[in-house]
Each structure stands twice: as structure tokens, then as C-alpha cells.
Amino acid sequence: MAIAVAVILLAMGSVLFFFFSPWYLTPLASNWGAIDDTIQITLWVTGAVFLAVNLFLAHVIIRYRFSRRRRSQYDPENKSLELWLTGLTTLGIAGLLAPGLLVWGSFVSPPDDAHEVEVVGQQWHWSFRFPGEDGRFGSVHNRFMDEHNPFGMVDDPAGQDDILISTPHLVLPVDRPVKMVLRSKDVLHNVKVANFRAKMDMVPGQTSFFWFTPTEVGEYEIVCAQLCGIAHFAMRGRIEVVDQEDFDAWLTEQPSYAELAALAPGDPEEGEARYTSCAACHGPEGQGNQDLNAPKLAGLDAWYLERQLALFRSGARGTHEDDIYGIQMRPFATMLPDRQAIADVSAYIGTLPDRPVQASLDEGDPERGARRYRTCANCHGQQGQGIRATNGPRLAGLSDWYLERQLQNFRKGVRGRHREDAYGNQMIEMAQVLVDDQAVSDVVAYIMTLPLPRVEMAAVSSDGVEE
Template sequence: MVLVIVLVLLVAGTLLFHFVSPWWFTALASNWGNIDSTIEITFWVTGFVFIAVNLFMAYAIFRHRFRKDRKAHYEPENKPLELWLTVITSVGVAAMLAPGLFVWAKFVDPPEDAAHFEVLGQQWHWTFRFPGEDGQLGRTHPHFMSEQNPFGLDPGDPAGQDDRLVFNNELHLPVNQPVKALLRSRDVLHNFGVPQFRVKMDMVPGMVSYLWFEPSRDGRFDILCMELCGMAHHTMRGQVVIEPREDFDRWLASQPTFADTQDDDRADPQRGAQLYGVCASCHGPEGGGNANMNAPRLSHLDPWYLERQLHFYKTGVRGSHEADRFGQQMAGMMATLPDRQAMRDVAAHIDSLTSETPDTSVTGDAQRGERLYRNCSSCHGDRGEGNYATNAPALAGQHDWYLRRQLEHFKQGVRGSHKGDYYGTQMTLMARTLHDEQAIDDLLAYINQL
């Protein structure tokens, strides 16, 4: 009787949880309501089978429970019963699969008027590419990929020169316009998905997959990687902004073309040396940093990272939080760098500087810190050398007091909370894995050895 009661309570509890549970699908924001229908059909078929089987088991256990005055009848075969079970099972499976096949036929057949764009996934970031005025995407190949050409566009293909490149993980699309997304991966298996659109598709290295959908309402929605792609899989997030056509056209026109990014005369270190004169008063003539001025070391950082941070200070992505006192000072100093070219020139000059590794000020358990650093190494490298491919700066050789402050700011949301800080959002999630000050000290003690 105990087992009978448990089975009945299991069915009752499952039904109660379903009807009172607040967890269900996110509100639909695309044309793929049919996918919801197929899932609901599967749910009702499997739900009916779950209830019927468990209640039948409870009935059979109760009806045929052991009694001394009767003996069980052994019947190894029952062809009529087997036939009915086969027919009912076949009907149930067909009811689940047939609607999905009809939906899949539409899913792989995008409309002729669908606009197309490309999604490029990598550990752990999204970037996007749109065709230019010619309406064609240029050819790509992995052997063209480099720091200056992360999309791997063929420089000799005229069709790719006007392609619009989006280097951050915020995608914009027009509302009520069918779009076909071409999906590529730079490294491992990823999966591009937006829950509100009900679409997702694997991104397989070496091939181009696709999906299509039609956004049906304005809004901002999360882009998720729905394939376990590595340690920082949960931080591989982006956002898609659905907006009117006029706003989308204005956003797209603000993105650089491939030709814009391939300008050979990108930096002037000599002009950067003149501009760096103001920076030297805090960061030192050789970029070694100064703890008394709360200025970190710069000379060990890559130009691409320096340029990005200067741009973030200039645009308010960094230094705008009320608790970031030193960031506010840096934001004020950006008046000395009037444009992106000036930032590029300063970064190129800093790249030519050399300074000694700073003294350490943090004590901790370096052995425990080594274990904690395994998470960090996936982006920042085994030796803390940084990695352009994962948008991660060098950590080795930086002042530990500065690294401590940044980790604390990430944990507190002082840094990384701005919607334009695409990489800071990832660091916010990772920094929160360091649960206390001792963990930070242990981690920094190990980084100091690198």
C-alpha cells in the first residue's frame, strides 16, 4: 500500500506543480508560434502516458497485491494486448513527430525576401557581419583570420569590402522583417539561440549552418550559447535589439566596413609619444605605473586592449559609476585624446615602452590561488599573458593592488554593469566565483608568480 500511495501522490504532485508553477515559456517575439505548438503536443502526449502508466501501476499493485488465498496466473504471451499496445504507441509517437516534421520543413526554407547576416561565435563572445550596399557578403576563409581581420574575410574579394562588421555582442535587427542568420564558429561547437524567438542552431567549426525567423515586436532579448562550449560557457551572452527599420538603418550605418578596418596607416607612435606626456605624470615615463597616484602599469598591455579601454573611458562605459573615483579621473583626462586615432597613437607608443615588473603587496596561499586561477587561464592564458582571441588582457606583471580593486569592482557592479561593457559583463559573472577576500588574495598571490 505504501507504494500505491507514493505513485498516486507522484501523479497528483506533478499535476499540481504544472498548473501552479510560474515557470513556462518566455513571451513569444517571433513568427515561430508553431514551435510552441509542437512542444505542447509532445507535452500532452507524454503527460497523458505518464499519468496513465503510473495510475495503472498503482491499480495493478493494489488489485493484485499478495493474498494467501490466491495464486498468480502466469501468462507469457497475450497477442491481442501486444497488438493494442503497439498500435497505441505508434499513434502516440506519430502524434509527437508528425507536427515537428511540418514545422522543420518551414524552418529550413527561409522566404525569398529574408535579409541575411552572419553570426560568428567564439569562446566566449559573439560578433556579427552584415552585407553592404551590394547586398552580398564577402568570401571568408580561416587562413585569413588575424588580429586585424577576425572575421577571416578575403581581402581580394570586392564583395566583402563594404561588409558592415559588428565587433561587440549587441545585435540590432528590424522588426517585422524575415532574416536569415548564417552561423560560423571560430573554435569549438557553439549554439546560437534566442529563447523569445524559439530558434537555435548548432555552429560547427568548418561549416556554415543557418536559421531564420521574423521578429514580431520591439525589445531587447538575450542571445545565449545553448551548447556547452567550455568553462566560461555561461558567460557567452549577447543581446539582440529589435527596433523600427529607421533605427536599424541608422545603427547599421554607424558600424565600420571591412575596408575601414584594413587601413594600413592605423597608428603613429611618434604622435602618440607627444600625447602620452600627460599620461606620464601618473603612469610614469615608461608606463610602469604609480601606486601613490593609483595608476596601474601600462607597458605590458597590448595595444588593442589599451585602445578599447581608452575608448570606454571616452564614451562613459568606464568611469561613469559614482563609486569609481579613479575611473572618473581617467574619464576627465580623456579630453586630451580628441578622437579614436589619438587613442590608437597613444596605445602604439605605450607598446614601445618597457618597465620593470612591480613589487608585490598581497600575501596569500599561492597553491590555492593556482587552483582558483584555472578558471581565469581559459581566457587570460596559462601564464597570465593575455589572449586577443578571448578579449582577455595580460594579468602577469600588473600591480596586485590594481587587480584587487578591479576584481572587487566587478563583484560589486562598479565595473561591468554598463550596458556597453560587453566584456565586463563576463568578468562580473566570473569575479563572483571568488567568494571572499581571502580567495582574491590567494589568486593574486599566484598571479604574482607568473
């Protein structure tokens, strides 16, 4: 009897929790109310079956409980019961499948007036592409992808005016249908925006798509809903839904493929003159100065230097009240007036001699740090050489005091919390793996044992193995 009462209480408690639970779907912000209706039908069908089965179980426990005066009856055939069960099961399955199939047919049938956006997924980053004024996407292929051509653009006239968005921030106009064309660079991903009730797998070598119409102005999170690697949980982006006029203005500011291809590379000679103000703190050879809290710059990749200088200039880095040295760095970064100036000084830093640094901290255990570093290696490389494809900068050869301070800043949210610092946000998530100060010291101690990367190391796979 006690078991029967427990089953009844469990069933009734589950029903009450469903009706009174504070956790439910996010507010709908698209035209896909039909998906909510389908979910409701699924919940009602499965809920009715759950309740019926558990109450029937309780009935059987009570009705046929043990009695010495009663014997069990063997009844292998009961056609009436089988017909009832088959009929009810058929109705239940039809109720589950039919609405979903109807909605799915609409979900993959975009209207003719829908504008298009390509979503590109990679470990662990989102990027986007719009067709240009010709309204057509240029041809792409993964085999053409490299650090200079991250979208894999082919020499196609239709692609010259394609608009490339390298940051995981997409802007869409409200009340206008959009077809999302999906492509993966590496492994299986799944783009999901809960408020839009929209998600779809991204399969390498294939193109998939779906459509929706944003109906509410606001900002919504993009997540990867397919386990795609160790930093899967940090693969996030955002969609900002705005009025058509604001969207048009934003799109006009974004660079086209032709414009990006025409950008001049950094000029070390021009950069040398601009580096004069940097040398006062970072040293004439970029060797760094611990007394001035200025890290070593020599040996860092130009793409990483450019990104950090741009973040300092825009205020995405160095504005947190507890980031004392970042605040000091911001005025110097604002002395670089444009993207070309940043590229020039980064190119000059690339010519500076990369010399080993001496360890100044001794609190960490390199052996324990080696185990903790396995997570870091997925983005930064097994030898800490950095991996451009995963946006992981070089770590080997940097000063231990600087590495420790930055890891602590990430753990505390002093660095990386700004909404425009996408990779800093990812690093905050990953830094939480280091549960305490000792863990930080251990992993830094291990990084200090890694050799300086060789200059000729031009291509490195995502697992850190030279190709």
C-alpha cells in the first residue's frame, strides 16, 4: 500500500509542478507560435500517458496485492485490451507527430521575400555573411579557408560585395523574414536561438537552412546546441533585432569581401615611429618591464595584438574599475588613430627579437599544471604556441607574473565581461576551470616550461600538432 501511495503522490506532484513551476519557455520573439503550440500538444499527450500509466500502476498494486486466499490467473490473450491499447497508442503517436511534421514543413519553406544571412560555425565561434547589392552569395569552399580568408571565399565576381561579419554579433531587422543559411567549418554544430524557437544542425560539407521573422526588438543569445568540443558551452553569440533604419545603417558600416581584401598589410617602418610611445613601458625591444607592469610584446602574433589594441581603443578592454593597468593602457591605444596604424605598430612588434623570459614566481607545481593545461591546449596549442583558427593567442614565452594576473582577472570578471569582447567572454568561462589561486599558479608554472615557438611553425592543427 505504501508503494501505491508513493506512486500516486509522485504522479500528482509532477502534474502540480508542471502547472505551478516558475521555469518555462523564454518569451516568444518570432513568428513561430506554432512551435509553442506543438510543444503544448506534446506535453499534454505525454502528460496524459504519464498520469494514466502511474495511476494504473497504483491501481494494480492495490487491486492485486498479495493475498494467501487468491491465486494468479494466467491470461496470455486479451484481444479487446490489445485493440484498445493499439488504438490509443496510434492516436497518441499521431498527436505527437502530425503537428510537428506540419510545422517542420513550414520551418524549412522560407517565403520568397525573405532576405538571407549565412551563419558559419566553427570551434568555438560564430561568424556571418550577407549578400551584397547583387543579392547573391559568392561561392565558398572550406579548402580555401585560412587566416587571411576565414570564410573560404572563392574568386567569384558575385562574392566581391558580400558583407563579412567576423564577430559573433548579428543584427537583424524586426518584422522582416530572414532565411538563415548554415555552414560548418569543422565539426557538427547546431545554431539555436531559444526566443525565436529556432534551431538547426550544421553539418560539415553540407548546407542547411531555416527561416523566421523577428517580431520583438531586443537582444537574444545564440548558443550551440550540439556538443562540439571542450569549449562547446562557451560558443555563444548574440542577435540584436532593431528597426529597419537602424539595420540599414549598421549593414552599411560593415566591410565587404573586396574591401577587406584591399586592406594594406601593416608597415613595420611606419610602425616603428608609432612604437616610440610604447617603448617607454614595454621596452625598446618589446621585452616587457615588470616594474612598470608592462607585459612582453615581442613574439605575440600580429592578429592578436591588433585585436587587443582595437579592444582598448573601443573601450571593450581597460574600462573595468579594477583593471588598473588596463585603464593605464587605454590612452596609449587611443593614440593609434585607425586600423592601419594598429596594423603598422603590430607589424613592427613582429620584427622585434623574441627572447626567453625568466620565471619570477615559484608558487606553482608544473606537474599539476600540466594536467590542468590539457583544457587550455585545445585553443592555445599543446606547446602554448597559439592557434589562429581557434582564436587562441600564444602563451609560451610570456612572463609568468602577467599570465597569472590575466587569469585572475578573467576568473574575477575584471577582464572579458564587456559585451564586445567575445573571446574575453569565452575566456572567463574557461578560466573558471581553475578553481583557486593554487590552480592558477600551477598552470602558469607549467606554461613557463614550454619552449619558445619556432618561427617557421606556420600551420598548426586544432589539437596542437604541427602540419
